[in-house]
Structure formats: structure tokens, C-alpha cells
Amino acid sequence: MDQIKLRAAELEVELTPAIGGRISQIRHRQCASFPDLLIDKKLWESRARARTITSSGIEGPGSSDTGSLQWGCYPMAPWPGRIADGRFSFEGNSFTLPANFGSSAIHGTAFAEPWTVVSSSEREADLEYPLGEAWPWRGKVRQSVEVSENVLALTLEIHAEPGQRFPAGAGWHPWFSRRGGNPRVEVKSSEYFETDEELIPTGRLVRVHDSSDLTESPTLDDRRLDQVYANPIWPIAVEWHDLRIEISASTNASCVCLYTPPEGFCIEPMTCAANAFNAGGDARAFGAAVVDSNSPLIVRSWMRFWPR
DSSP states (O other): OOOEEEEETTEEEEEETTTTTEEEEEEETTOOSSOBOBOOHHHHHHHHHHHTOOOTTOOOTTOOOTTTTSSSEEEEBSOOSEEGGGEEEETTEEEEOOOOBTTBEESBSOSSSOOEEEEEOSSEEEEEEEEOTTSSSOEEEEEEEEEETTEEEEEEEEEEOTTOEEEEOOEEEEEEEOTTSOOEEEEEOSEEEEEOTTSOEEEEEEEOOGGGOOTTOOBOTTOOOEEEEESOEEEEEEEOSSEEEEEEEOTTOOEEEEEOOTTEEEEEEESSOTTGGGOTTOGGGOOOEEEETTBOEEEEEEEEEEEO
């Protein structure tokens, strides 16, 4: 498993292009007690063995790496979140995607597939992934990862080949470790998407309340969230005992998903809500972009690290 290491000052980032073009680890050397910020593949595998987790329904297209959804920080493209039953319509035609999470198609086609390294240096790497068999249209996804002192900058681009036109969404899915502590998370958003029993948005926005209200930077404790917040005011802040991270994104990142299972937590900037390809033009559903050869989808995100 070839890796690329980027470093600037005390910030170090490891990439694993062969498994979804993902960031496999982020380290900040000033946080000596718990320098590793992400759940990595080794940690996930050890926990999976301990819990005898099966691989049913958690698999990328054509991949045998059944844990690819559950570690590191991977790009979600050409859509984030779930697509109900893997089915959607676009410009009068119906399409079916491979189901890879129960009956849903989740987090795009790229998270488990190999990416090509276009270029790399001490501080920056550019990767590329061709949209292929699991996606009805031809195109490619590009990702740039760049580190500077205390900042990790990410860019995702979805491009269509000439003559191709398709819906698209993008985002990132970082798996933060709880690092031996109880982190505080601040999300300045007053509404989140109501979902049905399959966690598919209904199109209705609900006011935050009780455990879903993260506006005052509460500790996560035993909150078990899997919710997409609408129109967050960036940055989103995370604090442990020795570190603060501020996560920002470009203005077209209109949503953020908070997922907080016991083993970690995920803060996922996204350009659209789950199931957006089935939004039918409903603005409340924060629908997908439309990409053609002249109009790529480009989204950016930044993580700023403040050791305390």
C-alpha cells in the first residue's frame, strides 16, 4: 500500500491513493499525547476483528476492501450521502447505481477505487480518478491536497468529458478519532434535514433541539447523530484537551453531515444533501449541481489546527 507523505512545520498528512485517494492519517507533532487525528486502516481493522464485524453491504464498486467507508478521510464523488435504492432520474431518463450500503448507493464511486498520482511534492499532491463503469457518464474527479503551517487545504473537482452532462455532488468524509477524550463540537446551524427510517431526507427542515443542537460547542458525550445540517456558518470548531480544529469550506458547500458513532466522529462538508439527485428541483432539498464540459463542480475545504 504505497503512501505519500506531505509535511509543513509540525503538520504531517499521509495519503493512500490506491484506496479511494484518501488521506489515511493527519498528525500534528505539537499534540504529543495523541498526535494521530484520524481512525486509520489498522485501527479500524483491529476494532472490526474485536467486534467480528461482517462485510455485508459495505463495499466500493469492484473493490474487496470492505472497510473503505470506515477510516481515514476520503472524497465523496460524484455524490455524497445516500441515493435511495440507487435510483434517480435526470433529464427524462432513469438510472440505477450499484447498491453498496443496504439498498442505497452511498458516498459515490471513488472512495474505494485506486486514484492516479498526477504530481506530488513535499507539501502538495494532485490525484485523479476516472468516472467509469459504476457511473453512467464519462468524466473524471481531481483532488488537490496541500499542507502549509497549521493548514490542510483540500480541493475537489468533478469534470465531464465533451458531450457529457450529469448531476453531481461532492464532499469529504473524515473519520476523527476521539483521541482519548470527549471532544467539543460547534456547528452554527439552526436547521437539519428530517429523514425517514432509511435516513433519506424527506425535504423538510427541522429546527435543532436537544442533542442535535451544537450551536454552543457542547461535548459529544453519548450523542448518536447522523444528521445533515443546512447552511452552516463556517468554520465548524472541534476542541480536545490539547487541540482545536476549525473546518471551513467554500460557499457552495451548503451542508455538513455530523456522524457520531462511539468509535469516532465525522464532520463532512458537502455541496448537497443526501439523495439530492431525487430532489426534483426542490430548493429545500439542496439539490445537486449539473456538470458539463464547460462547467465543472469545484469545492474547497480547509482544516486549521490550533495546538493549545
